[in-house]
Amino acid sequence: DHNEDSVRRVLLKVSGEMFGGGAVGLDADVLTRIAGEISEAVADGVQVAIVVGGGNFFRGPELQQRGMDRARADYMGMLGTVMNAIALQDFIEKTGTPARVQTAIQMTQIAEPYVPLRAIRHLEKGRVVIFGAGAGMPYFSTDTVSAQRALELHCDEILVGKNGVDGIYSADPKLDPTAQKLECLTYGDALAQGLRVVDAAAFSLCRDNHLTMRVFGMGESTNVTRALRGEKIGTLVTE
Numbered sequence: 001d002h003n004e005d006s007v008r009r010v011l012l013k014v015s016g017e018m019f020g021g022g023a024v025g026l027d028a029d030v031l032t033r034i035a036g037e038i039s040e041a042v043a044d045g046v047q048v049a050i051v052v053g054g055g056n057f058f059r060g061p062e063l064q065q066r067g068m069d070r071a072r073a074d075y076m077g078m079l080g081t082v083m084n085a086i087a088l089q090d091f092i093e094k095t096g097t098p099a100r101v102q103t104a105i106q107m108t109q110i111a112e113p114y115v116p117l118r119a120i121r122h123l124e125k126g127r128v129v130i131f132g133a134g135a136g137m138p139y140f141s142t143d144t145v146s147a148q149r150a151l152e153l154h155c156d157e158i159l160v161g162k163n164g165v166d167g168i169y170s171a172d173p174k175l176d177p178t179a180q181k182l183e184c185l186t187y188g189d190a191l192a193q194g195l196r197v198v199d200a201a202a203f204s205l206c207r208d209n210h211l212t213m214r215v216f217g218m219g220e221s222t223n224v225t226r227a228l229r230g231e232k233i234g235t236l237v238t239e
């Protein structure tokens, strides 16, 4: 059920952590590099859709721990993802590649609403499409939305860019020195082992709908372009 033509179309998930370079707010150096790498892949003919996280601003569960109502906290989290989306759009456009933002919560002065067919049209015209505000629903994560958008837009693959780790390991490499990087694994194994690379809902959506996922390290330069082009870096997760 992928896109009909032979052109490669991918969904890239960029976590909020990447945008902040590990801190709150935006790191212009990181944004400049990532935007440049994305543009390179687009110039090669890859169709790139992006879901952005918001953890560099607010995460709903953390605000809930400070006493906020969970749904309201989640809406704040979603608004953070919109700021990241606009920032990424700006840095991508500075490289000369057109980019559009579509949000799951309408805010039509600053972004288009999420319209899947229009998103596909943008991709076909060589525009990057960036999705903000997650699913527009509390209790969801941007990981789950990445899987949903990848499926709805008939992407060939979902690419999950990680900060500080270059794939999925047999154990937490920060805690266990014998941990080995895995070339590939199945969604079933990832779920059974409780691997938290993406959330369980995202893993099971991909598994149930035959979508492959590649988890790779975004910190190293050229990796984003390589993953977008389809190079076999990181870890492949399949059915």
Ligand code: UDP
Pocket: 014, 015, 016, 017, 052, 053, 054, 055, 056, 058, 059, 060, 061, 073, 074, 075, 076, 077, 078, 081, 133, 134, 135, 136, 137, 138, 139, 140, 141, 142, 143, 145
């Ligand atoms: N969020 C939400 N619904 C969504 C997507 C995101 O409620 O569909 C909220 C949630 O509070 C989450 C925050 O937005 O904690 C930021 O998203 P996420 O944690 O997925 O970002 P990341 O960890 O990738 O930076």
